[in-house]
Every structure is written in structure tokens, then in C-alpha cells.
Amino acid sequence: MISLQNIQKVYRTSTIETLALNSINLNIKKGEFLSVMGPSGCGKSTLLNIMGLLDAPSKGDINIDDQKLNNLSDKQLAQFRNKKLGFIFQSYHLINDLKVLDNVMLPLLYRNSSEKERKQSASEALGKVGLSNRVKHFPTQLSGGQKQRVAIARAIVGKPEIILADEPTGNLDSAMGNEVMDILLHLNKSEGTTIVMVTHDEHMAKKTHRLMRLFDGSQVQ
Amino acid sequence: MLKNYLKIAIVVLRRRKFFTFISLFGISFTLTILIVLTAFIDKVVGDNYPDRKRDRSLYVNRLQEIGTRSGGINSSSGGMSFYFLNHYAGSLKTPAKLAISSNFNSTNTYVNNKKIVINYKYTNADFWDVLDFDFLEGKSFTKQQIDNGERVAVISAEIKKEYFGDEASVVGKYIEADNVQYRVSGVVKNVPITLYMIYSDIYLPYTVSKTDYNNSGYRGNYTGILLAGSKADISKIHQEYEQMVSRLPMESKDFDKIFSHAETFIKNYVSTGDEEKSGVAYAITAIGIFALLVMLLPTLNLVNINVTRIMERSSEIGVRKAFGASSKTLIYQFIVENLILTFLGGLIGVVLSSVILQIINSANLIANLELSLNFTVLFIGLLICLVFGLFSGVYPAWRMSKLNVVNALKMQ
Numbered sequence: 001m002i003s004l005q006n007i008q009k010v011y012r013t014s015t016i017e018t019l020a021l022n023s024i025n026l027n028i029k030k031g032e033f034l035s036v037m038g039p040s041g042c043g044k045s046t047l048l049n050i051m052g053l054l055d056a057p058s059k060g061d062i063n064i065d066d067q068k069l070n071n072l073s074d075k076q077l078a079q080f081r082n083k084k085l086g087f088i089f090q091s092y093h094l095i096n097d098l099k100v101l102d103n104v105m106l107p108l109l110y111r112n113s114s115e116k117e118r119k120q121s122a123s124e125a126l127g128k129v130g131l132s133n134r135v136k137h138f139p140t141q142l143s144g145g146q147k148q149r150v151a152i153a154r155a156i157v158g159k160p161e162i163i164l165a166d167e168p169t170g171n172l173d174s175a176m177g178n179e180v181m182d183i184l185l186h187l188n189k190s191e192g193t194t195i196v197m198v199t200h201d202e203h204m205a206k207k208t209h210r211l212m213r214l215f216d217g218s219q220v221q
Numbered sequence: 222m223l224k225n226y227l228k229i230a231i232v233v234l235r236r237r238k239f240f241t242f243i244s245l246f247g248i249s250f251t252l253t254i255l256i257v258l259t260a261f262i263d264k265v266v267g268d269n270y271p272d273r274k275r276d277r278s279l280y281v282n283r284l285q286e287i288g289t290r291s292g293g294i295n296s297s298s299g300g301m302s303f304y305f306l307n308h309y310a311g312s313l314k315t316p317a318k319l320a321i322s323s324n325f326n327s328t329n330t331y332v333n334n335k336k337i338v339i340n341y342k343y344t345n346a347d348f349w350d351v352l353d354f355d356f357l358e359g360k361s362f363t364k365q366q367i368d369n370g371e372r373v374a375v376i377s378a379e380i381k382k383e384y385f386g387d388e389a390s391v392v393g394k395y396i397e398a399d400n401v402q403y404r405v406s407g408v409v410k411n412v413p414i415t416l417y418m419i420y421s422d423i424y425l426p427y428t429v430s431k432t433d434y435n436n437s438g439y440r441g442n443y444t445g446i447l448l449a450g451s452k453a454d455i456s457k458i459h460q461e462y463e464q465m466v467s468r469l470p471m472e473s474k475d476f477d478k479i480f481s482h483a484e485t486f487i488k489n490y491v492s493t494g495d496e497e498k499s500g501v502a503y504a505i506t507a508i509g510i511f512a513l514l515v516m517l518l519p520t521l522n523l524v525n526i527n528v529t530r531i532m533e534r535s536s537e538i539g540v541r542k543a544f545g546a547s548s549k550t551l552i553y554q555f556i557v558e559n560l561i562l563t564f565l566g567g568l569i570g571v572v573l574s575s576v577i578l579q580i581i582n583s584a585n586l587i588a589n590l591e592l593s594l595n596f597t598v599l600f601i602g603l604l605i606c607l608v609f610g611l612f613s614g615v616y617p618a619w620r621m622s623k624l625n626v627v628n629a630l631k632m633q
Contacts (some may be wrong), residue, residue: 054543054626082545093540093630095265097232109225112544154544157400 001194002028002051002162007060009046017092021044021057023092023215025136031192035205038214043088044198045166047214051196052085052164053077064162082110086155092147094139099125100150101135107158125153129183145176152183156193163187165197167205181207223557230558233530234565240526241562247519248566248609250572254515256602257576257581260592262508265415266487267597272419273292273353277452280489281310281481282418282444283519288476295475300324300505302425302441303434307345307526309469310445310483313461315454320344320351320446323430324337325421328399330384341397342421343430343443349375352419359392359407366406367426370586374403379411380422380531381590385401398423399431414588418444447483459483520613527617532632539629548622557622559614560607567606571599 009021019189020025023045036044049055053069062069064084070082074186088095094103104122113121126132132184139147148168155163165184169177181204187193197208205211234241267274284305288295305322325340349361354375362373374396376384385391395402403425412420427434432441447462450454463484469479484492491504531538541551571594578592 049627052543054630075549078542078545078547078550081543089630093536095229095537095540097229097236097537102228106541107544110550115224157542205572 001032001065002196003061003063004047004051005061005063007047007050007057007062009043009050009055010058013094017202018219021050024060024219026212026219028194028196030194032210033188033195033208034197034210034212035208036196036198036212036214037200037202037205038220041066042214043217044214048164048196048198049167052087052195053081054087062201067200075175078110082107082158084160084162086158086160088148088151088155088163088168089164090170092139092144092151092171094150094154095145096139098138099135100131100137100142103139103150104153104157106154110157121157122153125157126150128156128187129153143176144172145179148172148176148180149183152180156187160193162194163197165195166197169199169201177201177204226554226557227561229554230561232592233265233558234535234562237530240530244523244526244562245566245569247522248563248606249569250608251515251519252567252570252602252605253573253577255512255605256570256594256598257577257592258508258511259601260574260578260594261590262599263489263595263597263601264413264590264592268413270410271352271354272416272446274351274448275486277449277455278351278486279316279447279449279455279462279483280444280485280486281306281447281462282489283492284439284479284481286439286472286476287478288473289512290474290477297440297476299440300442300444301481302436302438302559303343303443304437304442305439306443306445308437309465310447310462313447313458314467315449315458315461316447317450318347318351318448320348320428320448321443322418322421322424322445324417324442324444330397332384333565337380339380339422340420341398341425343427343434345427347448348424348446351446354412357408357410358390359405360424361424361486362406367428367597370428371426372401372403372429373406374398375407375409375424376405377411377422377589381408385623396423398425401429403429412588415590418446420589439469440478455485468536483516495599514613516609520609523559523563523609523613524616525611527555528620531555531617531621534623535621535629535632538624539626539632542624542626542629552615552618552622555618556611556614559618560610563610563613565607567602567609570606571602574602579593 004024004026006024007021007024011018011020024047029161036047036051038044046055050057069080084135101119101122104125105118108118108121110164123132123135126135129152134142134146142150169180172180185207188195199205253315272278282300283298285296285298303321311319322344323342325342327340328337328587330337330339346367357378361375366373376396381391383394385394391405391408394405396405414420447458449458466479466481471477538551575594578594582591
């Protein structure tokens with residue numbers, strides 16, 4: 001489903017060149033739950049951003065569903081992300097000015113769907129993460145765990161085939177972290193969603209199908 | 222989508238109350254100045270009372286004599302004599318009529334020990350045919366009365382109220398100006414002072430003027446309006462007038478050139494007296510520069526505020542991009558948000574303008590000038606809002622759209 005070939009990412013400034021990723025080759029099957037681990041600064045998030053088409057590699061090819069994605073325009077990339085990908089971030093990145101329901105509806109704004117359809121899909125997504133009773137709340141009125149569940153609802157509302165989660169449990173205590181992890185596992189199992197998760201937590205990583213380890217930008221496992 | 226933009230725009234405006242206040246203050250203040258200016262121009266250019274036949278009238282308000290023979294430059298310019306207008310302009314074949322009137326002069330008069338300043342003007346009989354005054358009572362004086370040198374007057378509604386108080390009818394009563402008693406023959410609706418060739422408090426027959434209207438010099442303090450029988454005759458009259466001026470004998474050996482033109486209302490109104498450059502070009506440039514200066518600072522201010530406001534929302538921009546918004550969609554969103562802000566400012570600007578116009582009107586800062594917010598003024602105000610909103614929104618939106626998603630998400 002996702003294929004990365006010889007991916008390299010170099011960050012350049014006027015004085016220094018940093019190799020963030022070096023010759024990464026990776027194939028992820030449809031329905032697979034992969035976790036990526038490694039020390040801070042080893043390139044985990046960079047890898048996830050490249051997979052999510054949020055950042056471009058300096059070298060190498062990205063294919064998703066046999067479609068080469070290196071040279072898409074801004075508009076094509078936006079459409080691809082909207083249809084195929086869902087994102088979960090460590091710090092949730094909810095829009096505090098919008099209510100929970102509006103936050104979850106956000107990806108559907110960029111599709112041809114009516115407000116009624118958007119509301120219905122968002123309510124269903126919130127139901128799946130157990131937050132049906134919080135639709136009219138603002139993010140600032142929620143706990144960290146609840147915020148991350150809203151972020152999951154936002155990631156799944158457009159029924160993407162792939163979810164990319166960057167340390168989704170990183171800001172949560174273990175109980176809340178487990179809750180979020182259970183939701184992701186359930187999503188993977190029941191709906192066959194392919195999930196790639198960056199984590200520092202060995203315990204969480206063990207629950208996934210496969211573990212990839214990075215060190216200094218290179219794949220070590 | 223628009224509903225969503227509206228929702229978030231209102232939320233953002235409410236969240237940053239101080240920024241919103243500064244933005245709205247800048248926009249509404251700027252628009253107020255521009256709307257008042259527009260209302261003024263619209264009144265001067267658009268309101269055609271009492272010269273309702275403006276489209277077939279040519280205005281003559283100036284004659285310039287120049288002499289360069291003696292080495293230096295001798296110049297005499299200003300209004301014309303009654304004789305010049307009557308004898309030369311009056312001899313043109315195509316004009317149907319020629320209104321001649323003097324510039325207004327002021328005199329003091331006293332009613333019940335109260336001093337009243339009265340502006341008076343001398344006119345010929347055609348003046349009342351060329352111009353369509355609204356008579357509230359009575360009528361204009363006739364050619365016969367002029368020829369007889371009768372001391373009759375047409376007065377404005379304002380001077381009627383000031384001089385006679387609340388009397389219902391004043392036709393036949395006497396009004397004193399410059400120590401002379403004139404019998405009122407009619408009362409007309411006020412003319413704003415901005416129409417300086419027509420405005421006056423009292424209109425008198427030119428034959429009662431204390432100065433010699435038969436003086437055959439070219440220069441004096443009279444102006445004229447040439448009325449064409451049809452619009453098609455306008456250019457013909459213009460040419461006839463030019464030819465007539467070119468054939469004029471020099472009044473004195475001090476001069477070797479004479480300039481005078483019969484122009485349309487606008488050209489005449491904005492005439493600078495410069496023979497080389499058009500007054501219209503000057504007026505448009507001056508108004509343009511004024512509008513630009515008035516708009517420039519608030520626009521830059523709004524651009525600055527918008528950049529700060531948008532950068533504060535970098536996380537939101539990152540999220541929107543990640544979930545499928547293209548750069549173009551985001552530019553559209555932020556421009557719409559900015560337009561909402563400017564239209565809100567515009568709305569306040571319209572209310573403020575309306576209050577200021579009321580104040581200007583009630584204080585009678587410019588004599589008899591009733592400024593109003595009509596459809597044209599509102600339409601131009603709307604247009605200014607749109608230009609303002611686009612100019613101040615495009616650059617910040619463009620900068621925002623260039624933000625890299627990963628960096629935008631990190632900037633939280």
C-alpha cells in the first residue's frame with residue numbers, strides 16, 4: 001500500500017547540512033499497523049511527514065496504492081491527503097475557536113458534501129471515539145485524552161485508508177494513552193485501516209503488527 | 222463553505238478584541254473620509270439643480286490676456302465684462318440662449334438690529350430661461366423690468382427665512398441690500414455655494430448695477446452659460462467661441478494673446494487656468510493622490526495586523542492543509558475573512574459618515590450644500606470597501622499560503 005524507496009531527507013542552511021533520513025526503504029501492506037521508534041531527533045516525525053505528503057523528500061520515491069506521488073501539484077497533493085490520509089498529532093492541533101463537531105467536520109469541508117452530510121459523518125466519528133456527548137464543547141473544555149479522541153474522530157471522519165499518528169499518546173497519562181491506543185487498534189482491526197504510528201512507548205509499540213526502529217536517520221530494524 | 226468562513230471570521234474577530242477594534246477603527250475612519258469626499262463630489266457633479274440642461278450648456282468663466290512683447294510677462298485674468306459676454310459671446314450664431322450673471326458680492330443689511338450678510342448677483346433675462354430654478358413663490362423678473370432698470374429681486378429661500386422670518390408670502394415686499402430697496406418678485410430654492418457661477422442670496426437685474434455694464438473692456442466680474450438647442454450643437458458652439466476669441470482685437474499693446482474657453486460643466490469647474498494642462502487631469506490626479514494617501518496608512522496597518530493575526534493561526538493553517546485545503550483555498554478563506562472585516566468596518570463607516578454629513582449640513586459649513594448618502598455614494602463606498610479588503614488581505618493571505626505545513630504545525 002505504501003512504498004518508500006531510497007528516501008533521503010537533507011535539511012540545508014547556509015552553514016550546515018543535516019541528514020535527517022538516509023536511504024529509507026519501506027513497504028507497508030494494506031491493513032498493517034506499523035510503529036516507528038527511535039531516540040529523539042532520529043527522523044521519525046520527518047519520515048511520517050514524508051509519508052503523509054506534508055514534506056517532500058530530497059531524494060527517493062513515494063508510492064501509495066501504486067501511484068507515484070513525488071511530482072503532484074499543491075492542489076493534487078491536497079486532494080490526495082483529503083481522500084486517503086488521516087493525521088493524529090501529539091499536541092492534537094485542534095482549532096480552539098471551533099466547537100468539537102466543527103473540528104471533526106473540517107476535512108469534509110474540502111469535499112463536495114452538504115452540511116447535513118458533514119454533520120452526520122462527524123457525529124458518527126465522534127460516536128466511535130465515545131464523545132457523542134461533547135459535540136457542542138470547545139476543545140479548551142476537554143481533557144487531554146478527550147482532545148486526542150476528537151483528533152482521532154477528525155482523522156477518521158473522511159474514512160481514509162491510512163492514518164498517520166505522530167506520538168498520539170505522548171502527552172497522555174497511561175490510562176488515557178491506553179484508551180487512545182485501544183481506539184486505534186479497534187479501528188485497524190474492524191475497519192482495516194492502515195496505521196503508521198510514531199511512538200516512544202515500547203509498550204504501545206508491542207501492540208502493533210510491526211516495529212521499525214530508526215537511528216540517526218537510518219533504519220536499524 | 223462560506224458559512225464556515227463567516228463563523229470562523231466572527232470567532233477570530235471576537236477573540237482578538239483589541240486588534241479588531243484597531244482594524245475596524247482604521248477601516249471605518251478611512252471610509253468615512255472617503256464617503257464624505259464622495260458625497261461632496263457627487264453633490265457638486267451629480268446634482269444638477271438649477272442647471273438641469275447641463276448636458277447642452279457650455280460655461281465661460283474666465284478670460285486671460287497675456288503680453289510678452291516687453292520682455293517680461295503681462296497677464297490679466299479673471300471674469301469678463303457684461304459687454305464682452307453680451308457683445309461677443311452673444312453674437313455667436315449657434316447658441317439658443319446666453320445666461321449672463323456677475324460673481325456674487327457680499328453686503329451687510331440689518332433687520333431688527335440683527336446683521337445679515339447678503340450675497341447678491343446681477344443677471345440678464347436669459348439667466349432665468351437657461352437655468353431651471355424651482356420657484357417657491359412668485360416668478361423671475363422680466364426682460365422689460367430689466368430694460369426699465371426696475372429694482373426687483375429674486376431671493377433664495379434661506380434669505381427669505383433670515384430676512385422676513387416666518388412670513389408665508391414675501392412677493393411684493395421690499396428687501397434692502399447695499400442701501401437700496403428691492404421689491405421681491407420671486408423666491409427660489411437654495412443653490413449650494415459650490416455652484417459659484419449660479420449661487421446667490423439675491424438675484425438683481427444687471428441694469429441696477431452700480432458699475433457701468435456698458436464698459437467695453439473685456440475683463441470684468443461676469444460669467445456666462447451658453448445654451449445649445451441640442452446636444453449636437455455643443456461642439457459647434459465650442460468651436461465658434463474659440464474662433465470668436467481668436468479674432469478678438471487686442472485691448473492694449475501690452476497684450477498679444479487672449480485665452481477664453483466655453484467648456485462643459487466639469488471641465489469648467491475644475492479648470493486651473495493653465496492653458497497647457499487640463500484641469501480634469503489635475504482634479505483626477507489630486508483626488509486620486511488624496512484617496513491613496515488616506516487609504517495607504519490604514520491599509521498598511523491592516524496588512525500588518527493581518528500578518529500577525531494569520532501567523533498566530535499557523536497551527537490552524539497547518540491542520541487545514543494537512544486535511545486537504547490547498548493554498549488557493551486558504552487564500553480564498555483569508556480574503557473572505559478580511560472582506561467580512563472590511564465590510565463590517567464599512568458599515569460602521571457608513572453610519573459615521575451619515576452622522577458627519579448631518580453635522581456638516583446642520584452647521585451649514587458650506588452654504589446651502591445639502592450632502593447626502595445616496596445610492597451612488599453607497600455604491601462607491603462599497604467599491605472602496607472591496608478594494609480596501611482585497612488590498613489588505615491579499616498579501617497576508619499569500620504569505621500564509623506559502624507556509625510549509627510542517628513548519629506551520631511546529632509554530633504553535
